[in-house]
Amino acid sequence: MSRAQRVLLFACLLPSSVFCAPSVERAELMAVYRQAVSHNSDLAAARADYAAQQELVPQARANLLPVISTGATFEATRLSRDEPGLERVRSGNTIQANLKQPLVNAAFWYEFKAAKASIVQAALELSAKEQALILQTAQAYFETLRATDELAASEAEEIALKQQMDQAQARLKGGLSSITDVLDAQSAFDNAQANRQLAQRKVEDAFEQLAHLTNLEYASIEGMQHQLPVLAPIPNDTKSWVEGAVEQNLMLLASNYAVEAAEERVRQRQSGHAPTVDAVASYRKGDNDSFGYSNPTDFGRNGYRGNVAQSSVAVEVSVPLYSGGRVSSQAHEAYQRLTQSEELRESQRREVVLNTRNYFRAVNSDIQQIKARRQTILSSQKSLKASKVGADVGTRNTVDVLNAQRQLFRSVRDYNDARYDYILNTLRLKQAAGTLSANDLQKLAEYLKADYEPQRDFLPPELM
Known part of the structure; x- marks a missing residue:
């Protein structure tokens, strides 16, 4: 052997x-x-x-690309008063979408x-x-x-x-x-x-x-x-x-x-003192109660109760001033x-x-x-x-x-x-x-x- x-x-x-x-x-x-x-x-x-x-x-590239999110809200509110027989219930549904695109962000x-x-x-x-x-x-x-x-x-x-x-x-x-x-x-x-x-x-x-x-x-x-x-x-x-x-x-x-x-x-960390600029867009749609356009105490008795849409576009500028020395x-x-x-x-x-x-x-x-x-x-x-x-x-x-x-x-x-x-x-x-x-x-x-x-x-x- x-x-x-x-x-x-x-x-x-x-x-x-x-x-x-x-x-x-x-x-x-x-x-x-x-x-x-x-x-x-x-x-x-x-x-x-x-x-x-x-x-x-x-992962790093993702910071330079748009961030898009969406969501929905479903709520019901009950209100009672001391007046006899006065009780109201309000319900509302809202859907929304948001977009945020960095325009200027040296750190990213x-x-x-x-x-x-x-x-x-x-x-x-x-x-x-x-x-x-x-x-x-x-x-x-x-x-x-x-x-x-x-x-x-x-x-x-x-x-x-x-x-x-x-x-x-x-x-x-x-x-x-x-x-x-x-x-x-x-x-x-x-x-x-x-x-x-x-x-x-x-x-x-x-x-x-x-x-x-x-x-x-x-x-x-x-x-x-x-x-x-x-x-x-x-x-x-x-x-x-x-x-x-x-x-x-x-x-x-x-x-x-x-x-x-x-x-x-090093440049990334030093950029923590620099301002950032973002483009922000949002869109919301829901009934009138959800947007709060009617008197909440009246629950829309005298207001409009149909669907409402809201959209906005903005440019946000943020300037860091102090973060505790971080x-x-x-x-x-x-x-x-x-x-x-x-x-x-x-x-x-x-x-x-x-x-x-x-x-x-x-x-x-x-x-x-x-x-x-x-x-x-x-x-x-x-x-x-x-x-x-x-x-x-x-x-x-x-x-x-x-x-x-x-x-x-x-x-x-x-x-x-x-x-x-x-x-x-x-x-x-x-x-x-x-x-x-x-x-x-x-x-x-x-x-x-x-x-x-x-x-x-x-x-x-x-x-x-």
């Missing part, structure tokens, strides 16, 4: 209240990404938040402009979250590959050191070595076993991260071919990348619109929020510049590291071979062979670390510059090996 099958079986044997994710055989980069897009809760929440934010514009207009800026900000933040999921997928995928390759190297190292320990024991029995050589070999083997167990746990943790991201359990993963092109950033110039990042980074662009929205809200306080609050937005934008800009420069240097360093680590593997292989020959003729001892063995596998791990660092730092550089897309994952997927086996493929074929 494979590792992933054991994990899945254990999970499914838990109480029914514990969720058991479905299982698939092999992880593939683009399939993992599509699954993450479909099942990522953070992205779903961000989309819901954006949909809610979109409602700010129609600035609120509308602030809402539009907030929508653009929300759209950019959603795009940034979608972009972040691309990087998150790549990190989960390639960290899993890193862990599987490290496990393969640890297993190979454990086997090699087991052979060294067996040889030392055989030499001891033949009188060709001392107990010290056996103990040194045993110590190296024990350490390799511990490293392999730690590497096994890292693999399981990495697959769990994939399951968390996609809601699927994977039994294995497609690996990256060693023929993946290792290319310098284009253009290979820090200044160009920084300038592009300042212009295109999604979160930095969103912070620009956050400042714009805050500026409009308007001034709200304006001051909005100004401080604007200052906050400007400072956050500056902080975001500095972070973008810092990350872009760091990732640019990291990518170029990773390229050099890949070349150097590959050469180190070749040198370590030669050193190990020479140490073994020297041990056979007596010019080297067991410790020399063990050290050469460990150095070889340390070089292997460093080589694979450099490969995966190069891939991830390239994607991080593109995210900082605002150009990362799913197409970048697709290009990487073209170099995946469907029949990848870590024990066989953790090193290039020419170095095996």
Whole structure:
């Protein structure tokens, strides 16, 4: 039973209240990404938040449009006097319609402009979250590959050191070595076993991260071919990348619109002192009693009791004079929020510049590291071979062979670390510059090996 099958079986044997994710055989980069897009809760929440934010514009626009209302009144009034037999009942029905159209209201207009800026900000933040999921997928995928390759190297190292320990024991029995050589070999083997167990746990943790991201359990993963092109950033110039990042980074662009929205809200709050002008129209229709045209004590005995219609059109001007200091306080609050937005934008800009420069240097360093680590593997292989020959003729001892063995596998791990660092730092550089897309994952997927086996493929074929 494979590792992933054991994990899945254990999970499914838990109480029914514990969720058991479905299982698939092999992880593939683009399939993992599509699954993450479909099942990522953070992205779903961000989309819901954006949909809610979109409602700010129609809500703000509503303040600039007419408000129309209608209603009806039905009433009955009974009046009695002290005079014998004098009691009257009056009933009345009225229907009415009112229209109010803002003509001049600066606060409503600035609120509308602030809402539009907030929508653009929300759209950019959603795009940034979608972009972040691309990087998150790549990190989960390639960290899993890193862990599987490290496990393969640890297993190979454990086997090699087991052979060294067996040889030392055989030499001891033949009188060709001392107990010290056996103990040194045993110590190296024990350490390799511990490293392999730690590497096994890292693999399981990495697959769990994939399951968390996609809601699927994977039994294995497609690996990256060693023929993946290792290319310098284009253009290979820090200044160009920084300038592009300042212009295109999604979160930095969103912070620009956050400042714009805050500026409009300052104007909105300051407009609380400005006069407003509204056009008002009304229409009423009802019987005479309802309008109160007859003597209420006579209940229309001497007056007209037919239907009456009334309409009016007016322009209302309102000038705020004093509201307890509320308007001034709200304006001051909005100004401080604007200052906050400007400072956050500056902080975001500095972070973008810092990350872009760091990732640019990291990518170029990773390229050099890949070349150097590959050469180190070749040198370590030669050193190990020479140490073994020297041990056979007596010019080297067991410790020399063990050290050469460990150095070889340390070089292997460093080589694979450099490969995966190069891939991830390239994607991080593109995210900082605002150009990362799913197409970048697709290009990487073209170099995946469907029949990848870590024990066989953790090193290039020419170095095996």
